[in-house]
Amino acid sequence: MINLQVYSYGRPFYAMCEEIKEKTGGRLDIEVFLPGEAPWSPKDYLRAIKEGAVETAGCYPGYFSATEPVLVVTNLPMLMPPDPEVVEEIYDDIKDELFQPIFAKWDGLALCNWWFPFHAIGGPVPVVSWDSLAGIKTRVTGVEPADLIKMLGGVPVTVAWAEVPTALMTGVIDAVVTSGDGYYTAKLWQYEGFDYITLMEIACMPCSMIVSKTALAALPEDVRQ
CATH class of the missing domain: 3.40.190.170 (Bacterial extracellular solute-binding protein, family 7)
Structure with a gap:
């Protein structure tokens, strides 16, 4: 979809x-x-x-x-x-x-x-330590943010933006790296388990x-x- x-x-x-x-x-x-x-x-x-x-x-x-x-x-x-x-x-x-x-x-x-706007990390847990995303399947758009997610213990998954809502609903991903505009436009906080957005200002x-x-x-x- x-x-x-x-x-x-x-x-x-x-x-x-x-x-x-x-x-x-x-x-x-x-x-x-x-x-x-x-x-x-x-x-x-x-x-x-x-x-x-x-x-x-x-x-x-x-x-x-x-x-x-x-x-x-x-x-x-x-x-x-x-x-x-x-x-x-x-x-x-x-x-x-x-x-x-x-x-x-x-x-x-x-x-x-x-x-x-600057990209951030949103999902079921806040990012407060180097292993905060341990085992969390996190949507990324390329190699560079994927390396960051790996550093935080997460599992990077490449998902096109149009498919993010479906991926969240089906469990393909648990968390999302995207811009503030993305969180607001798609209202990602409405999805089950999407409880935190960590404003890390990853990249512009x-x-x-x-x-x-x-x-x-x-x-x-x-x-x-």
């Missing part, structure tokens, strides 16, 4: 695309697919852009840690200062040198970014709007602008 209600950014995407359609006089009409509605998983978005299957995608770097590990530098647990504005300044200073060349390999260009996550350079170049100049 795919729970698309966990995607709080769906509404802004629809609104943005409607505004683009209006401002271009209907010449640019973008069809939005949230995760679970398209035949690609989030880790395949860059490949889908390169192959021309999609023209644009919102890419969360954690899903590309295996193929493009440099993209997850701001996701490394406890590396960035616990100040979102400072993290954003750091990202702006390095994005053109580090990240744009990586997106270009996949025929992509990052047009803009949006930020998730950018998400990039990647557009196909080929598709962008094919647009009329005024529409492209």
Whole structure:
């Protein structure tokens, strides 16, 4: 079961695309697919852009840690200062040198970014010691947070965000690593046994709007602008 209600950014995407359609006089009409509605998983978005299957995608770097590990530098647990504005300044200073060349390999260009709040750990127990998560199956999004969960005694399990509610209900996972926005949007505290959210400020996550350079170049100049 795919729970698309966990995607709080769906509404802004629809609104943005409607505004683009209006401002271009209907010449640019973008069809939005949230995760679970398209035949690609989030880790395949860059490949889908390169192959021309999609023209644009919102890419969360954690899903590309295996193929493009440099993209997850701001996701490394406890590396960035616990100040979102400072993290954003750091990202702006390095994005053109580090990240744009990586997106270009996949025929992509990052047009803009949006930020998730700092990630935390929520589940049946608070994190108060190095073995607090002993035996707790904890949802993660990549290798880096998985290593942190292992350090705390937990069992990391990779689960796509749309599948988190079902995974909690079926016992596939007991705990979740996600942003404050994720806890609020999906109301994870309503699930049985989900009693604590430990605000550890693990990492601050950018998400990039990647557009196909080929598709962008094919647009009329005024529409492209």
